[in-house]
Amino acid sequence: MPSKNSDENGASRNSTGSFVDRYPGLERLSADPDNAQTASRAHLEDYLTPREQHYIRNHHRTPDIDESEWTVSLTGLVESTADLSMDELKHGYPTDSVMHMMECSGNGRAYFSPDAEGDQWTVGAVGNAIWTGTPVRAILEDRGADTDDGLWLTAVGGEAKEDEDVFARSVPMEKALEDCLLAYEMNGKPMSAEHGFPVRLLVPGWFGNNSVKWVERLHVMDEMVNGEAWESRDGRDYTKYQQSSYRLLPAQDDEPKRHADVETFDTQDQMRGEEGIRNAYFFDQLVKSLLTSPEDGAELAPASDGRVELTGVAWSGDDSVAGVEVSTDGGETWDEASFVGPELGRYTVRKFRYVWECEAGEHTLLSRATDERGRTQPATVSDPDAGRRGIEDGEYPWNQKGYGNNAYEPLGVTVTVRD
Numbered sequence: 001m002p003s004k005n006s007d008e009n010g011a012s013r014n015s016t017g018s019f020v021d022r023y024p025g026l027e028r029l030s031a032d033p034d035n036a037q038t039a040s041r042a043h044l045e046d047y048l049t050p051r052e053q054h055y056i057r058n059h060h061r062t063p064d065i066d067e068s069e070w071t072v073s074l075t076g077l078v079e080s081t082a083d084l085s086m087d088e089l090k091h092g093y094p095t096d097s098v099m100h101m102m103e104c105s106g107n108g109r110a111y112f113s114p115d116a117e118g119d120q121w122t123v124g125a126v127g128n129a130i131w132t133g134t135p136v137r138a139i140l141e142d143r144g145a146d147t148d149d150g151l152w153l154t155a156v157g158g159e160a161k162e163d164e165d166v167f168a169r170s171v172p173m174e175k176a177l178e179d180c181l182l183a184y185e186m187n188g189k190p191m192s193a194e195h196g197f198p199v200r201l202l203v204p205g206w207f208g209n210n211s212v213k214w215v216e217r218l219h220v221m222d223e224m225v226n227g228e229a230w231e232s233r234d235g236r237d238y239t240k241y242q243q244s245s246y247r248l249l250p251a252q253d254d255e256p257k258r259h260a261d262v263e264t265f266d267t268q269d270q271m272r273g274e275e276g277i278r279n280a281y282f283f284d285q286l287v288k289s290l291l292t293s294p295e296d297g298a299e300l301a302p303a304s305d306g307r308v309e310l311t312g313v314a315w316s317g318d319d320s321v322a323g324v325e326v327s328t329d330g331g332e333t334w335d336e337a338s339f340v341g342p343e344l345g346r347y348t349v350r351k352f353r354y355v356w357e358c359e360a361g362e363h364t365l366l367s368r369a370t371d372e373r374g375r376t377q378p379a380t381v382s383d384p385d386a387g388r389r390g391i392e393d394g395e396y397p398w399n400q401k402g403y404g405n406n407a408y409e410p411l412g413v414t415v416t417v418r419d
Ligand SMILES: Nc1nc2c(c(=O)[nH]1)N[C@H]1C(S)=C(S)[C@@H](COP(=O)(O)O)O[C@H]1N2
Pocket: 054, 055, 056, 057, 058, 059, 060, 103, 104, 105, 156, 157, 158, 159, 167, 194, 195, 196, 207, 208, 209, 210, 211, 212, 213, 214
């Protein structure tokens, strides 16, 4: 039953009712804190992922926040600091929206062998939503923040208890100014508690770990969260989720090398060791695709002309998807698929379609997307012994936390075509 705290949109505190009742489209991987993925690929066929089906990834318990008492403070390198109420945030600034296919960097972890640590996400830790909120740029400019290139904007999540590590992420100022939002709506409704109510940072095109939920502070800095002061600020660690988690750590490394600053923001360029970065940070998303129809294991009866239609979705990071190829013979040969449907922005899904002239028998179907810089999905995940730090020779680097897997073979589907 909804409590007096929730209206019909599920606004206000909006954490009433059981998790399972509120998220019928999710498969729960762990509870307390809740982590759950979209239950099937078919859910990702829609242009928008309803919030009931959009994955949830939490390090701590979802906080129960009263919007009327919540503020976002702006501190650090600013002329006038601020404590913005939700009312000021919503009504005192311009509003903007962005459609973003947000992927958790742990999506596809289940396909690492040997297993990587953490919840075993398969394909469903990704979702496409319209996020609406206040452009971060408007707030920074209004308050006379320092916005030079090379600075960082750190967003601090407000959910950690006294003995918990604080979820804080630093975003390069260039990106913060370009298109980041302090978002308060998801698909045109107030977002639900688990997705960050009442306000989250939204970093379009970047892995979900950058989009800090339950934001309580924006801090303008000349480096990322790093160093002793941030390791034990008010007795808690603010650096873990920037410097230790969400780094590419091959089997042979003990700890990721920490940086106060990097100038290369593209995740895949970091993987190539630019600026001597040994352990890439998971910033912008890697190009990836998924066949959504037919389903794995399907028995197909082709139309009278012997054809079957294959459909799927592709997405990427700051560099958009340029093309998708499909293989109907397990990767021996590839053919160009065509894009279908409207282009809804650079950070959202591109749907694709391929008409397959098929023969009876069992077939393995694969898809492989390429971004506008010509970077394509690797075939497999490497062996840990390979010690890779980047994508090479068609292999995605095995890493201890199982991040960033965009290999296409594990995502293939096997179907049988009837006579
Ligand atoms: N404060 C806070 N923000 C957070 C997290 C968190 O645990 N705490 N998880 C992050 C991760 S790893 C992801 S993938 C996204 C998930 O957002 P969603 O739950 O709305 O899908 O939120 C990010 N923001």
